[in-house]
Amino acid sequence: MQGGLADSLFETAERDPFLPQLARRSDTSPAAWSQVTAIELRDQVLDVARGFIAAGIFPGHRVAVMARTRYEWTVLSYALWTVGAEIVPIYPTSSHEQVAWILRDAGCVAVVVEDEQGIMTVGSVCATLPSLRHVWQLDAGALTDLAEAGLSVPVTTVESMRRIVLPDSTAVIAYTSGTTGHPKGCALSHSSLASPCDTLLAGWGHTAAPPGQQPAVLAFLPFSHVYGLMIQGLCMRGGILMGHEPDLRAETLAEALLSFRPTYLYAVPYVFEKLYKNFLRKAEEAGKGALFERAVRTAQDFAAAAERQRLGTGAGPGFELRLQHAVYDKTVFRKLRAALGGRVCGAVSGGSPLNRELALFYSGIGIFVHDGYGLTETSGGITAQPVGREKFGTVGQPLPDTEIHVADDGEILVRGPSVFQGYVNDEEGNRAALHNGWLATGDIGQLDSEGYLSITGRKKDIVITSGGKSVAPAALEERLRVHPLVHQAVVVGDNRPCVGALITLDPEYLAHWRSVHAVPGDAHDRELREEHALREEINRAVGAANSTVSRSESIRVYRVLPEAFDLANGLLTPSMKLRRDAIAERYAAEIEAMYQSSSRTPRALPPAPTTDPFSWDETDNVFG
Missing domain, CATH: 3.40.50.12780 (ANL, N-terminal domain)
Known part of the structure; x- marks a missing residue:
């Protein structure tokens, strides 16, 4: 340059x-x-x-x-x-x-x-x-x-x-x-912003469209964020046709995808989660929920087998799995791809790690989502999945000319051409973040033996219970959001006897769920039965999240909140990140009540059953 x-x-x-x-x-x-x-x-x-x-x-x-x-x-x-x-x-x-x-x-x-x-x-x-x-x-x-x-x-x-x-x-x-x-x-x-764009175009650009076609990208992420600016840079430097969509409402974005027909999708995990939930909701509304769930399992099994094959740890999909996948490709997967315009052949997820099961689903339906990692201070991406050696559940390997080191406390350190020049008017911040060319990212992660990076969470977000257990909330929150009813989740528990969670529900899917699970009877009886059924469904979501962690790290109590975290109530940043301190302050009374009600009956904690993660006080009204 x-x-x-x-x-x-x-x-x-x-x-x-x-x-x-x-x-x-x-x-x-x-x-x-x-x-x-x-x-x-x-x-x-x-x-x-x-x-x-x-x-x-x-x-x-x-x-x-x-x-x-x-x-x-x-x-x-x-x-x-x-x-x-x-x-x-x-x-x-x-x-x-x-x-x-x-x-x-x-x-x-x-x-x-x-x-x-x-x-x-x-x-x-x-x-x-x-x-x-x-x-x-x-x-x-x-x-x-x-x-x-x-x-x-x-x-x-x-x-x-x-x-x-x-x-x-x-x-x-x-x-x-x-x-x-x-x-x-x-x-x-200029050079730091151009560096990841040029590196990604050189190594990954050929995956953005089928041979002979001009790649096309619909830019809908905010250009106010470095990820959005990187997408613009990739398009302008790579000869990629770029359209703009300023409205992020689900229905508007769906219409834009259908009319613009991108060949490649750049998004954040929330978008991929929302698309999946919309697919599921529409299938259930059409009376094909069971078919969709079977197709999802087939897609994930197929993608996992293909992953084992490319990583040299397995033989790949067997004959029966390939046959099932081919059937679902004609009856289900093709329709899902059509809902995104019909031309999407791949995607990138950034902003935060993408859930492994979700990545397997998209890969299984024919849309390979490359999960990457970057931050504002690195001008965008600094890791990516190597083509042909993708490993789901990680954010890939460092880009060429970029070095990553994990410190003794788990913090990720980065050095490379895309690292920023420094914070303006903040010498103290520069001294804290930059050390001999290395940027202290504030993120916690680990590198495996092959150099793939996994992100655990933010260093400042670590929850430390009163028993001294350190819990990274991001993985639990990510697992909770996989459930179609769960919109947002915030793990709490600092100086508390166990880990808890504040949960908001997806309003669109909740309305659909209520219509599907409507029960006869008088209004009061119907409301009680519906609340019980809803509690059981959220219990299953929490149980699924807990299955990935140890007992001491598992969510033992939770509250379902009546409103979402958003920009209007000051509980999200403009880049849609949780303002954890503000959330903890706003819902201090609910958090206190959650722990108080769960400790009314002093007794030894029995092993938690896999179907119900709550062993403190199972009569606690989490919807109060």
């Missing part, structure tokens, strides 16, 4: 001007997509870059972008990189306080917002931001206004500015989610 990230766009436009680079949804017909060629995109980027120069945006200036994942985001980012500016992504759902903190901490001179809500949010904090000179609104025609304002700026001026951008120039100041305290601004250079 000789220059900045914008160079790849200009080089593609010069080399292959009519290559479809982006797909843009029609304003009048949402199911129709029009293609934007590399030269058309370059010309629009040039026009907007000229507008930024006319507005006084120059190399080193920081400009915030506060919008959902949409076509304009890509145009803006490449226009800003063309003039050497630094992008500060902000989630559009951020609070006034978060927006004020980021704009002030980064010293932004301008901000681009999406709509009137963004204008009001920024407007409410403008008085405290003396450096802020411009606010542009996308829905009010910001790109057109910038292009018109820049008509007098020569194209040669833009070219001169683009050519002075160096690989180690800062491209993005990406703020962490801020699960505790203020978010930290990670300075990411």
